[in-house]
Amino acid sequence: MILAIEGLTKVYGGLRVVDNVSFTVPNGDIVGVIGPNGAGKSTLFSLVTGFLNATEGQVRLDDKPVGHLAPAERAQTGMVRTFQVPREFSYLTVRQNLMAAVPKQSGESLVNLIFSPGRIRAEEEKISRDVDAMLDFLRLSPIADTPAGRLSGGQKKLVELGRALMTGARLILLDEPFAGVNPVLIEEIAERIRELNAQGLGFLIIEHDLGALTRLVTTLHVMDRGRLIASGVPADVLSNNQVREAYLGGTS
Numbered sequence: 001m002i003l004a005i006e007g008l009t010k011v012y013g014g015l016r017v018v019d020n021v022s023f024t025v026p027n028g029d030i031v032g033v034i035g036p037n038g039a040g041k042s043t044l045f046s047l048v049t050g051f052l053n054a055t056e057g058q059v060r061l062d063d064k065p066v067g068h069l070a071p072a073e074r075a076q077t078g079m080v081r082t083f084q085v086p087r088e089f090s091y092l093t094v095r096q097n098l099m100a101a102v103p104k105q106s107g108e109s110l111v112n113l114i115f116s117p118g119r120i121r122a123e124e125e126k127i128s129r130d131v132d133a134m135l136d137f138l139r140l141s142p143i144a145d146t147p148a149g150r151l152s153g154g155q156k157k158l159v160e161l162g163r164a165l166m167t168g169a170r171l172i173l174l175d176e177p178f179a180g181v182n183p184v185l186i187e188e189i190a191e192r193i194r195e196l197n198a199q200g201l202g203f204l205i206i207e208h209d210l211g212a213l214t215r216l217v218t219t220l221h222v223m224d225r226g227r228l229i230a231s232g233v234p235a236d237v238l239s240n241n242q243v244r245e246a247y248l249g250g251t252s
Contacts, residue, residue, distance in 0.1 A: 001027055001061060001062055001078055001079065001170040001171045001202060002024065002025070002026055002027050002060075002061070002062055002063070003024060003025040003048070003059070003060070003061055003079065003171055003202075003204065004024045004058075004059070004060040004061075004063070005021060005022055005023055005024070005044075005048060005057070005059060006022050006057055006058045006059070006060065007020050007021070007022050007056060007057035007058065008020070008021045008022070008044065008047050008048070008054050008056070008057035008058075008059070009021075009054060009055045009056040009057050010040075010043055010047055010052060010054060010055050010226075011055040016226050017040050017043050017226050018040045018043050018044050018047060018054075018226050019040070019225075019226035019227045020056075020057070020227070021040075021044060021057075021223070021226075021227070021228050022057075022228070023221055023228065023231060025171065025202055025204050026202075027200075027202060028197065028200050028201070028202050029202055029203075029218050029219065030193065030197050030202070030203045030205065030216050030217045030218055031202075031203070031204050031205070031217055031218065031219045031220075031221070032204075032205050032206075032207060032213045032214070032216070032217035032219070032220045032221065032234070033204070033205070033206050033207075033220075033221045033222075033223060034206075034207065034208070034210065034213065034220065034221075034222055034223070035222055035223035035224055035246070036224065036246060038225070039223040039224050039225065039226070040223050040225070040226040040227075041206045041223055042084065042175060042206065044223070045081060045173055045175055045206060047059070048079075048081075048173065048204075049071055049074055049075075049079065049081045049173060050066075050069055050070055050071040050073070050074045051071050054067065061074075061077050061078075061079060061171075066079075075167060075169075078168065078169055078170035078171060079169065079170070079171045079172075079173070080164040080167050080169035080171075080172055080173070081164075081172070081173040081174075081175065082157075082160040082161065082164055082172070082173070082174050082175055082177065083160070083175050084175045084176040084179055084206075086153075086156035086157060086159065086160045087160070088148040088149065088151075088156055088159055088160065088163075089148060090147065090148055090149025091147055091149060092147065092148060093144065093145045093146060093147055093148065094135070094140055094143055094144050094145070094146055094148055094151070094159055095131055095135065095144045095145060097148050097159055097162075097163060098131045098134055098135070098159070098162050098163060098166050099127055099128070099131050099166075100163075101162075101163035101164075101166040101167055102127050102130075102166050102167070130166070131166070134162050134165060134166060135162075137192070137195075138158045138159075138161065138162050138192060139158075139188065140155070140158055140159070140162065143155065152182075152185070153179075153180040153181055154180075154181035154182055154184075154185030154186070154188070154189065155185070157177050157178075157181060157185075157189055158185075158188070158189060158192070160177075161174070161177070161189070161192065161193075165196070169201070170200075170201065170202065171201070171202040171203070171204070172201065172202070172203050172204075173203075173204045173205075173206075174193075174203060174204070174205045174206070174207075175206050176206055176207055176208060177189055177193075177205065177207065178190075178207055178208075178209040178212050178213075179207075179208065179209075186209065186212050187212075190212055190215065190216055193216060194216070203216075205217065210238070213234075214234035214235075214238065217234060218233070219231065219232065219233065220232065220233070220234045220237045220238075221237075222237060222240075222243045222246070224246040229242050229243065229246060230242060230243045
C-alpha cells in the first residue's frame with residue numbers, strides 16, 4: 001500500500017496549522033515525522049485518517065483518492081491509526097480488546113445469530129486462535145485476561161498496536177508509540193515493528209524520542225509551524241541546521 005499526501009493544508013481562523021505538506025510512504029517502508037510541539041504533526045495524522053477535513057490537498061492510497069471517506073471507511077482500506085493516548089476498552093481484558101477489533105464479524109448480525117450459528121461458532125474459533133497468536137507475538141499472553149485499564153502505558157501501546165493489526169491493516173500510523181513508555185518496553189515495541197515491517201507492513205510514525213525513531217525509520221520528515229522543512233535519511237536530516245534550530249534548540 002502506497003500512501004501519498006499531496007499539498008495537505010488545514011486552516012483555523014487564518015492560522016495554517018498544516019501548510020501544504022506533501023510526501024509519500026512507499027509500500028512496506030517505515031517513515032517518521034518529527035517536529036516541536038505545535039508543529040502540526042497530530043493534525044496531519046488526523047487529516048490523513050479522516051478525523052479532520054482538509055482545507056486543501058488530497059490523500060491517496062494506491063493512487064486512489066480517499067479524502068471523501070470517513071475514518072472507519074479509510075480504516076477498511078487497510079490504513080489504521082493509533083493514538084498518543086491509548087483508547088483501550090478499559091474494562092475489557094486484553095484478549096477481549098483484540099477480539100473486538102476484528103471487523104465484520106458474523107455474530108454482529110441478528111439474522112446470522114438465528115440462522116447461521118455453526119458459521120458463527122467456526123468464525124469465533126478462528127478469531128480466538130488468531131488472537132492467541134497475536135498475544136504471543138506481542139508478548140502479552142501472561143496478561144491476556146487482565147483488564148486493559150490496569151496496564152502500564154507501554155503495555156497499552158502494545159494493545160493499541162495489536163488492535164490495529166487485528167483489523168488486517170497494511171499501513172499503520174502510530175502516534176507517539178514510545179511516549180510515556182519505559183526503555184525496556186520501548187525496545188519491545190520497536191522490535192515488534194521491525195518484525196512486522198519485515199513481513200511487508202508499512203508504518204508512518206510520529207514520535208518525540210529521536211533515538212528510538214531514527215533507529216527504525218528509512219525516511220524522516222521534519223515539520224515546523226505547519227510546514228515540512230526537511231526530508232531524507234535520518235542522519236542527513238538531523239544534521240540540517242534548520243532542523244537543529246527548529247527542533248533541537250540551536251545549531252551549536
